[in-house]
Amino acid sequence: MKLLISQTQRIFLFTSLLILSACAQTPTGEFIPYYQTETDKPYADVLAELEIAISEHNFRITGHSRVGKVIRDRGTKDFPEYDTLQFCNLTHAKTLLQMSPHAVRYMPCNIVTYQFQGKTIVRTHLLPTDTDDPELNRFSKDMNTMLKAIVDFAVE
Numbered sequence: 001m002k003l004l005i006s007q008t009q010r011i012f013l014f015t016s017l018l019i020l021s022a023c024a025q026t027p028t029g030e031f032i033p034y035y036q037t038e039t040d041k042p043y044a045d046v047l048a049e050l051e052i053a054i055s056e057h058n059f060r061i062t063g064h065s066r067v068g069k070v071i072r073d074r075g076t077k078d079f080p081e082y083d084t085l086q087f088c089n090l091t092h093a094k095t096l097l098q099m100s101p102h103a104v105r106y107m108p109c110n111i112v113t114y115q116f117q118g119k120t121i122v123r124t125h126l127l128p129t130d131t132d133d134p135e136l137n138r139f140s141k142d143m144n145t146m147l148k149a150i151v152d153f154a155v156e
Helices: 007-023 043-056 067-073 090-099 101-106 134-155
Strands: 034-039 060-065 082-088 109-116 119-125
Touching (some): 043 082, 043 109, 043 119, 043 134, 090 101, 090 134, 109 134
Antiparallel strands (some): 082 109, 109 119
16 A cells, blocks of 8 residues: 655644654753844845855854745745754764763754744754763853854854
8 A cells, every 4th residue: 555645744744743843852950052143134145144154163064954945835925934054063073972972962053044023033052061071061162152153143
């Protein structure tokens, strides 16, 4: 028996999985911080400058999901912009994972960009800086500084 799934059903399934994963509970006692800002700059300019800032901080873009564009292309003409950029630096990844194998849950770095009430919102998750490992906390603070600089460059 062959199961056929329509494009609409795939979009619904994908969106549902994203929502469910976003609602998944954080382990007890763990808080995942984030950094968010907004701008009046044109959306396309913000995305272009994010790509530049990511590259200038020696990261490589590993994925770009253009969720808003795909939904518009499939018939919802006025759907707003929604994008996610995933990026990584293997040297930083190796360092982080050697300090804490559990830190894989913070990888890859991820920045979401979307339009809301006439603004472009840019948000990224930060690494926790309150672990029991001072070396890991220092690394996380340095990484968070880079992540904030990437976001700030794009919205300025």
